[in-house]
Amino acid sequence: MTESTHPLVVAIDGPAGSGKSSVSRAVARRLGYSYLDTGAAYRALAWYVRDRAIDPADPDAVIGALPAFDYSIGTDPDDPAVRVGADDVTEAIREPAVSAIVSAVARIPAVRAHLTALFRSIAAGVDRPGIVVEGRDITTVVAPEAEVRILLTASEQARMARRSAEISTQSAQTVADQLRSRDRADSQVVEFMSAADGVNTVDSTHLDFEQTIGAVIEVINTRTARTSHD
Ligand SMILES: Nc1ncnc2c1ncn2[C@@H]1O[C@H](COP(=O)(O)OP(=O)(O)OP(=O)(O)O)[C@@H](O)[C@H]1O
Ligand SMILES: Nc1ccn([C@@H]2O[C@H](COP(=O)(O)O)[C@@H](O)[C@H]2O)c(=O)n1
Secondary structure, three states, X not given: OOOOOOOEEEEEEOOOOOOHHHHHHHXXXXXXXEEEEOHHHHHHHHHHXXXXXXXXXXXXXXXXXXXXXXXXXXXXXXXXXXEEOOEEOOOHHHOHHHHHHHHHHHOOXXXXXXXXXXXXXXXXXXXXXXXXXXXXXXXXXXXXXXXXXXXXXXXXXXXXXXXXXXXXOOOHHHHHHHHHHHHHHHOOOOOOOOOOOOOEEEEOOOOOHHHHHHHHHHHHHHHHHHXXXX
């Protein structure tokens, strides 16, 4: 067995509202790992484009905005602050107006290539022994060689109920419609509804939050024990 020189990568994908951010963050905290929310970068770009009145459906205009898009994110699970230039956009990127346009920005191949390179460089540079990276294409595109790859899923009904419990400013029906339409748009671009070869599925439909964290850590322990014996 040789000493690893790069942080152990735990890649987690899944549909909207499956618990990727909250569970990944909690798992990273428990294991003393870094945490990278890749959706935050797509959201921040959508926020930036909107802020500058650029049409998110115009790929050339969005690509033209990339060189000046000065993005940063914290990888400490206790402080994953998101900034664009001097603006702290941690809260703003969660607004429904950003959620409504993020899929249009995320479907542009040059945007995906730009952000994928950024994610890889952030993940390689962390100073903790591991990093949990979550999104839609982490197990398949961003880090297909990750030591641990997980599809975190839950039934549409469970995801909608959890999400609408968080959002008091919109009706349950509106929240459900938006979640469904974002998944539909995103799944035309990347596959995150079913697990790729070698990816472990954790279905949290009948698990509470704590049980889901436990199930993810169990996969990590199993996969890393196996890797260290290879
Ligand atoms: N197993 C679980 N049981 C109950 N609630 C959960 C569970 N997992 C996550 N949640 C809750 O579900 C909600 C959605 O979770 P989270 O925001 O982490 O999902 P997500 O996959 O990152 O969503 P999105 O892709 O839309 O950003 C949160 O309120 C979270 O606390
Ligand atoms: N790896 C990823 C991550 C996210 N996206 C796009 O960003 C949107 C927001 O992501 P959340 O995880 O915060 O919900 C998502 O709807 C996708 O459009 C992506 O394409 N790839």
